[in-house]
Amino acid sequence: MTFLKFDSRYTTKLVYNLLKTILAPKMSLKAPLVKFYNNQECPILGIGTWKSKPGEVTQAVKDAIDIGYRHIDCAFVYGNEKEVGEAITAKINDGTVKREELFITSKLWNTFHRPDLVKGALLKSLENLQIKYLDLYLIHWPQAYKEEAELFPTDEAGKIQFSEVDYIDTWKALEPLAGEGLVKSLGVSNFNSGQLKRLLQVASVKPVTNQIECHPYLNQRRLKDFCESHDIKITAYSPLGSPDRPWAKPEDPQLMEDPKLKAIADRLGKTVAQVLIRYQIDRGNIVIPKSVTRSRIESNFQVLDFKLSHEDVSLIDSFDCNGRLVPMTA
Ligand SMILES: NC(=O)C1=CN([C@@H]2O[C@H](COP(=O)(O)OP(=O)(O)OC[C@H]3O[C@@H](n4cnc5c(N)ncnc54)[C@H](OP(=O)(O)O)[C@@H]3O)[C@@H](O)[C@H]2O)C=CC1
């Protein structure tokens, strides 16, 4: 009658599994961490803040932190860093998180590429965000704009005015800032493989990530392969197709309305947004969907308890149509 013998190991396991089943849906899950080549860890899922109005973003970031997000994607040019900073400070002060539990990214805007402007731009973002260091600082775009007070300097014809500054010189000015403790990691955004190759030839500190537009209509397979061959992670921006991008036209295809994606989401009992976010995670990409709506911020985070099959990832891969939604800002 050995099978009736009391064994505390089995009882403990039984109780553990029972509690897990009852409590799991109520417990705030943590996003898995991606490890960069320099051993710094970054939550694979973060919240975006582009177009989040100053009057909405403080509450959105507070909600996100309450829900479990620990990664916040910011940029000087979004014009809302101060309000994001207010949320970060509030959530640290009320004991919800410690600074070291958060992963905060900002980006060097195109008008500050000239080497003597770089440190000041970083310090401004730190001041706005009310923090002493960034976890990650990115060159926002490879091209430099004329160094003027305006963030989008234009000539009389309304054309963007570029500057001659080479992003290599900008990168060289960024490198020492990591040593000064102002930023933990450096990265780039919107770089193609040619630009990255040039950078890698001279960089003493390699970028940890290339933040690029990435979703099923532009899955960036080749650039991803290139980056990964150099141990550079992809951060996927506009993963939901950026429906609120300012230049969207009514006739543009709506990624979240795609019937093929809807069919996959319905089959899995998930929302299309959840499938789109999971698509990035299952490809090993860091992903930063934006929302200022609490229910969406919450449901976008509820993607940590399921996985897409290889077949579904391959099927979604096949939707690629070079469908870029965020063209170069010039
Ligand atoms: N490095 C770069 O050059 C760039 C970086 N980024 C970063 O990436 C982030 C994300 O990209 P972004 O272009 O904002 O676009 P996203 O693809 O994240 O889409 C955001 C839009 O989707 C809506 N949305 C969010 N969740 C849901 C949901 N569950 N169901 C339906 N609609 C939803 C939001 O609405 P609402 O907010 O009203 O809820 C908003 O309109 C940016 O915010 C920014 O941080 C983006 C572009 C360029």
Ligand SMILES: CC(=O)C(C)=O
């Ligand atoms: C959104 C963003 O980061 C742009 C357009 O540069």
